Amino acid sequence: MTALPRGESPGPPATDEDGAAAVPDEPATAPGAGEDAGVAEVAEADADAESTADETPAPAEAGTDETPAPSEAEAELAAQRELRERIEKRKAGKEGPIDAGAKLSGTAADLLAAVRAVESGAKPATAFFDSPAPAPARRAAPVPQPVRDRAPEPAPAPRAGSPEAVTAAASVLSAGGAPAALAEPAAALLGDRAAEVLREDPWQLLALPGVGPEQADGFARKVLGAGCGPDDERRTAALTGWLLERAALQGHTALDADQVRTALAGRGVSDADAAVQHAIAEGVVLVFQDGPEGEEPAEETGGTAGDEASGEPAEPVRVLLGLDRYALAEESLADGLARLVNACEKDADWSRAASSAPSPSAAELIRAAGAHGLVAHTGGEAARAEAAALIAAARGLSLRALGAAHSVDGRQRLAARTGAPDAAVTLSGLLSGAEGPGRDEEGALAVDLLVVLDAPQLDVETGAMLVESLADGARLVLSGDPGVLGSAGAGQVFADVLAARACPRIVSRTPDAGPIGELVSGIGVGELHQVEAPGKEVVIVPVRDAGEAVHRTVQLVADSVPRAIGVPSGDTQVITVGHGGSAGTRALNEALKQRLNPGPGRFGGFDPGDRVAHVPAPGRTVPGVVVSADADGLHLDCAGTPVVVPQERVAASVRHAWALSAHQAAGMRWPAVVVVLPGDAARGLSRAWVYTAFGRGERHLSVVHGVDQALPRAVAEAPAQERTTRLRTLLEGSPQER
Structure with missing residues (x-):
């Protein structure tokens, strides 16, 4: 392997001398020990749901039901509520509980006992806890309909509690030393x-x-006094759910039970086994065996399974804990994919379309989709x-074919x-x-073939x-590049479909x-x-520290790339490893704004012309430009679509x-991308990160390189x-026609 060469920037420098994902188990002060932690102010939420755990993505917002024409986000939430109802009905109709490790022993068996007893009806729920938590109310949602020629779309405001509820909650929070903003x-x-609820269960x-265990512990000590302990x-129970929610931000839909117990012990819990069993009994988490359906673990090993006849070593059987929202979504998704596999019927002659495909790979894809x-x-x-080509071929066969991309940019490129x-x-x-053709009278999308790009x-949850x-x-x-970074939300749908061999896989050549x-x-x-780049398509700009990295990045975007490559600053995107740090997105955006669109930021920190x-x-990033602001909020132009963000949501x-x-x-x-790799970014690099970042440029890629050998190592x-x-x-346990 040869290292990427040091190259020249597209333009001369300003001067000759110038520029994992495990659940955290760190120890924390337990209630009743040491000084009160108090409740810190809520930290700013990360909007893109990074897989790193240094910042937390903002929660999904719920719209109101009073607007005559629901916004895109409101309609999406309505569809999600409808999906949850369908999933629950489907689960209620199943004959029995999930067969999950009936022959496990020891701690693993204890973990399963409570939930299996309740599911099977052998014991009532009251045998494990005094009174069941009330199920959240679910409302039927109308099928979303296409919205055409919409006015500027307002961003949805968070669902608000009643004024009385807010006042009462503020009183309890104040008594516990929590900020009124909560x-x-x-x-x-x-x-x-x-x-x-907060008075009875401060956690x-x-x-x-933005609230962590230390802050919740401090609040609980003040509310409950001597009545609480670690x-x-x-x-x-709250800590167990919090650990799984935090893991979901890193992409996991479940966690190994041992990992959860270790993390609980690190938070001052003396009997982590009992804590996990209680969380299961309370319905905070669900428990599963990680193995194909029907596979029995070896009784004597109490947690391993193997092939005795072949003499192969037994493989450990993992017990997983998960939140119901992701468990329901994964089960619904698996059922739905199996249904699509088994319900396919020959509806047209695809062979002629394949014979006229523009490439052998396209022909192979058309034949596979037809069958x-x-x-x-x-x-x-x-x-x-x-x-x-597949979409065009299907349309040529008078089928309703559609392609769905992750971003507006992807949609525009597919349309072209x-x-x-x-x-x-x-x-x-x-x-x-x-967008799209809407839904039929049964509530299904009016399509015969759907190609999902950027899979x-x-x-x-979106997949379900x-x-x-x-x-x-x-x-x-499902079409995409398996080498890029995964979804912002929990799960790895495309990777799991590929690994399970749940369907034919067509590899582009x-x-x-x-x-x-x-x-x-x-x-x-x-x-x-090392690649030959006679037209300066790839340029390496070495830097010594983060300050120089910011300086050279601004120089590239504002001067060098427009002059040497012909790509204007507005078509050049900077990509860096994280939001914080001396050369993260915040520092770079501040420096780039000062150079490219200086202003006082009189509209909540923004000025007309700012790129935003x-x-x-969470997980949906829509590029736009600030147009103006008024009493209604901040007006944006997002790829030609006007959007109004209320002042309180900016x-x-x-x-x-x-x-x-x-x-x-x-x-x-x-058209052009500048990837910034300051020295402190080395720990955030991975092959998938580099692959994703470097692949965003169409005509030009500049790499502001300050990580030395960390880049080739990553x-x-x-x-x-x-x-x-x-x-x-x-998926591997689903009955499918092959």
């Missing part, structure tokens, strides 16, 4: 009984964004042409490839009803909503063109090649976007450990 989110989350404060069952209800298609940027603007939508717009960005929205007989093609394509292809197999990222929901959902993280940039491309190392999920196991 009253409104507490009332919105916990309802009109928020004050009573419910952990459910609020092993209080209310505390251990199967579910197909996985892998490849880089050039492979998008094959997906476009198909030559049919109505053949491309964003996935969020399709599911909300804001690695698909999380389990998607397959529940497809009618029997519809075809689904069309390489990405040009020096950037050659460089990125090498990174995908763990090699950092609007985040209507700080949480809009941020400057001359510089983005690689997670935010996934699914989008720009590329050479094997990809990071996969996320812990259950979808692969569920």
Whole structure:
């Protein structure tokens, strides 16, 4: 492997001398010991749900039901509520509980005992706890309908609690030393009984964004006094749920039970086994065996399973803990994918369409889609042409075919490839009803073939909503590059479908063109090649420290790239490893604004002409430009769509976007990209990160390089450990026609 060469910047320098994902188990002060921790102010939430744990993404917002024409986000939430109802009905109709490790012994068996007894009906729920928690009320939601020619779309405001509930919650929070700012989110989350709930169980404060165990412990000590301790069952149950919610931010839909116990012990819980069993009995978490359905663990080993006849060593059987929302989503997704596989019928002659395909890979994809209800298609940027060819072929057969991309940019590029603007939508717009053909009388999407591009960005909850929205007989093609960073939400749908071999996989043989394509292809197999770039398509700009990295980045965007490459500053995107630090997105955005669009920031820190990222929901980043501001809020132009963000939502959902993280940039491309790698970014690098960031540039890539050998090491190392999920196991156990 050869190192990436040191190169020259597109323009001369300003001067000759110038520029994992495990659950945290760190110890914390337990209640009743030491000084009161108090409750800190809520930290700013990360909008892009990074897989790193240094910042927390903002929670999904709920819209109101009073607007005559629901916004995109409101319609999406309504569809999610409908999905949850369908999932619950489907689970209620199943014959029995999930067969999960009946022959486990020891601690693992204890973990399973409580939930299996309740599920089987052998014991009532009251045998494990005094009174069951009330089930959350679920409301039927109308099927979202397409919205055409909409007025500027207001960003949804958070669901608000009643004034009385907010006042009562504020009183309890004040008594516990908590800031009054938490009253409104507490009332919105916990309802009109928020004050009573917090008084009876102060650790419910952990459910609020930005509140950690130390702050919740301090609040509990002041509310309960001597009546609380580190092993209080209310505390251990809340901590268990918090650990799994935190893991979900890192992409996991479940965690190993041993890992949860270790983390609880690190938080001062003396009997972690009992704490986990209590959380299961209370319904805070669900318990599962990680193994194919029907596989029996060896009785004597009490946690291993193997093939005695072949003499192969037994494999450990893991017990997983998960939250019900992700368990339901994964089970619904697995059922839905199996339904698509088994319901496929031959509805047209695809052979003629395949024979006229523009490439052998496109022909292979067309034939596979014609014969199967579910197909996985892998490849880089050039492979998008094959997906476009499939959509065109299906439309030529008078089928309702559609392509859904992760971003507005991806939708526009797909529309250009198909030559049919109505053949491309964003996935969020399709599911909300804001884009696409709408739904039929049964509530299913009115499509015969749906191609989902950027499939690695698909999380389990969105995936479940998607397959529940497809009618029997519809075809689904998941297309994407398995080398890029995964979804912002929990799960790894595309990776699990590929690993489970749940459907035919078509691998594109069309390489990405040009020096950037050659460089990125090498990174995908763990090699950092030296590439020939006669047109300065790839340039390396070495720097010594973060200050120089910021200086050279501004110089590249403002001067060098426009002059030497011909790409204007507005079409050049900066990508860096994280939001914090001396060369993170915040520092870079501040420096780039001062140079490219200086102003006082009189509109909540923004001025007309500022490049921004609007985040209507966690994991969805929509680039835009500030137009103006008035009493209604901040007016944005998001790829030609006017959006109005209310004043109270600006700080949480809009941020400057001359510089983005690689997670935010996934699914989008720009004519020129400047990737910034300061020295303190070395720990955040991985092969997937480098692959994603370097692949965002179409014509030019500049690398502001200050990590020395950390870059080739990150590329050479094997990809990071996969996320812990259950979808692969569920798919492998699903009955499917092959």
